[in-house]
Amino acid sequence: MSRTSGSTTPSPIPAPAPSRRPMTGLLASFTVSLFGTRLSMIALPWLVLDTSDSPIRTGLIVFCEAVPLVVGKALSGPLIDRMGGRSFSVAADLISAVVVMLVPLCYWLDVLPFGVLMVLAAAIGLARGPGDVAKRTLIPTVAEDAGITLERASGMMGTVERIAGAAGPAAAGALVALLSPLWAMVGNSFCFVLSAGLISIGALRSARETSTVVTRDRQTQREQTRGEHPEDRSPEGIPAEDQAPEERHPEESYVERLKAGARFLARNRLLRSIAIMLSVTNLIDAAYGSLLIPVWAKETGGGPAAIGALGSAFGIAAVAGSLLATAFSHKLRRRRTYVIAFLVGGPPRFIVMALDVPLWVVVVTAVADGLAIGFINPIINAVQMERIPRHLLGRVSALTDSVGTAGIPLGPILAGVAVSFTGLAPVLLGCGAIYLFCTVIPPLFPHWRELDSRPRQPEEPEPRKETV
Numbered sequence: 001m002s003r004t005s006g007s008t009t010p011s012p013i014p015a016p017a018p019s020r021r022p023m024t025g026l027l028a029s030f031t032v033s034l035f036g037t038r039l040s041m042i043a044l045p046w047l048v049l050d051t052s053d054s055p056i057r058t059g060l061i062v063f064c065e066a067v068p069l070v071v072g073k074a075l076s077g078p079l080i081d082r083m084g085g086r087s088f089s090v091a092a093d094l095i096s097a098v099v100v101m102l103v104p105l106c107y108w109l110d111v112l113p114f115g116v117l118m119v120l121a122a123a124i125g126l127a128r129g130p131g132d133v134a135k136r137t138l139i140p141t142v143a144e145d146a147g148i149t150l151e152r153a154s155g156m157m158g159t160v161e162r163i164a165g166a167a168g169p170a171a172a173g174a175l176v177a178l179l180s181p182l183w184a185m186v187g188n189s190f191c192f193v194l195s196a197g198l199i200s201i202g203a204l205r206s207a208r209e210t211s212t213v214v215t216r217d218r219q220t221q222r223e224q225t226r227g228e229h230p231e232d233r234s235p236e237g238i239p240a241e242d243q244a245p246e247e248r249h250p251e252e253s254y255v256e257r258l259k260a261g262a263r264f265l266a267r268n269r270l271l272r273s274i275a276i277m278l279s280v281t282n283l284i285d286a287a288y289g290s291l292l293i294p295v296w297a298k299e300t301g302g303g304p305a306a307i308g309a310l311g312s313a314f315g316i317a318a319v320a321g322s323l324l325a326t327a328f329s330h331k332l333r334r335r336r337t338y339v340i341a342f343l344v345g346g347p348p349r350f351i352v353m354a355l356d357v358p359l360w361v362v363v364v365t366a367v368a369d370g371l372a373i374g375f376i377n378p379i380i381n382a383v384q385m386e387r388i389p390r391h392l393l394g395r396v397s398a399l400t401d402s403v404g405t406a407g408i409p410l411g412p413i414l415a416g417v418a419v420s421f422t423g424l425a426p427v428l429l430g431c432g433a434i435y436l437f438c439t440v441i442p443p444l445f446p447h448w449r450e451l452d453s454r455p456r457q458p459e460e461p462e463p464r465k466e467t468v
Helices: 021-052 055-083 085-108 114-136 139-146 150-178 181-201 207-226 254-267 269-300 303-331 334-345 347-354 359-373 376-387 390-405 411-422 424-440 446-452
Strands: none
Touching: 021 055, 021 085, 021 114, 021 139, 021 150, 021 181, 055 085, 055 114, 055 254, 055 390, 085 114, 085 181, 085 390, 114 390, 139 150, 139 376, 150 181, 150 303, 150 376, 254 269, 254 390, 269 303, 269 347, 269 376, 269 390, 269 411, 269 424, 269 446, 303 359, 303 376, 334 347, 334 359, 334 376, 334 424, 334 446, 347 359, 347 424, 359 376, 376 390, 376 446, 411 424
């Protein structure tokens, strides 16, 4: 019995209705995990300082956590792409919860020598860094599900990051003062467990799940166009031209996948330039927050009160800036906004601290800094998500993040050496000049004009025209 196919018009596959549930789940998970991380960032160094009274050991613990965090980000990309951002994030959060909980447990059992604590600090960084990257790779999917632009989704992530960054240290200080740093570590462990549960309950689709859905939709469209039926499918299943690269080459090794991400990053001039720029600015920011501000407060006589006023002003303004970016960044010219934001939020804060000005001038500058910097991350994150193919999102995002944060452990060390030789003011002016050079000069090059282009996601199929 033969089957005939008529010249029927293929009915397009309806797009799913927008849903804010995945976005809400991701934002809640990201907020809780970052809040917990800020707890341990205060509690762990304080535990070492309180028990050993050794600044050197305290610095070693911070260094032991920071270096594996950077390395873990760089090496986690192929695993994120293979497992999917959702699954990897849940696994990383649960592993982080166990490792963090081992610190108070070992202490209470009296089996926590300094060497073991160094290993646990390294394990915390190694698990936490990749988990943060995995959550960020979910931004394109949840933005599509919610029907919002990448700038707005990135702005929301930046806002909750700022809020967690401000609330976490305050909560850590209260826990340490009222109870002990060990209970702050317990709180961090609980936050990681809650973060894993929030992503799971939010029903977020992983990158592999999204790839499978897109592939099946393409096949169904082709069957409708050609008049085919499901039973006419070949034994091999989905044709190669509609498969994601990881489905076409399932035998690719971990090293080959890692090299593929590195090649993509090396060949994309804009993304490569952004990664290098972030590595320099994050190094300077780490030196600014950890060393230059305390030295300035001591030399000017402002003391802890000046540090607190500066931190509070910047923190509140940064949250406000992120909220403004969430509302308006998708309507603005990216390159112009990028340059203005870095002009306002970059060199001025170093210049005013190098000059003999009243405290209120420095605080006002910090407010302007926070408002301006809130617009940077939504632009950078949106540009990255738009230009990285979905099947490479984990690898390239992890490598970009790793390169961008590689200088953070070195920032305070280099700044400390420089201040000891030249004094504070020359170092501040030098940092401001470097900041200006690496943020405002690069956008003058032609390939930075791509900031203003808003291409489709690389894995998103073009709209199909109906034929009659």
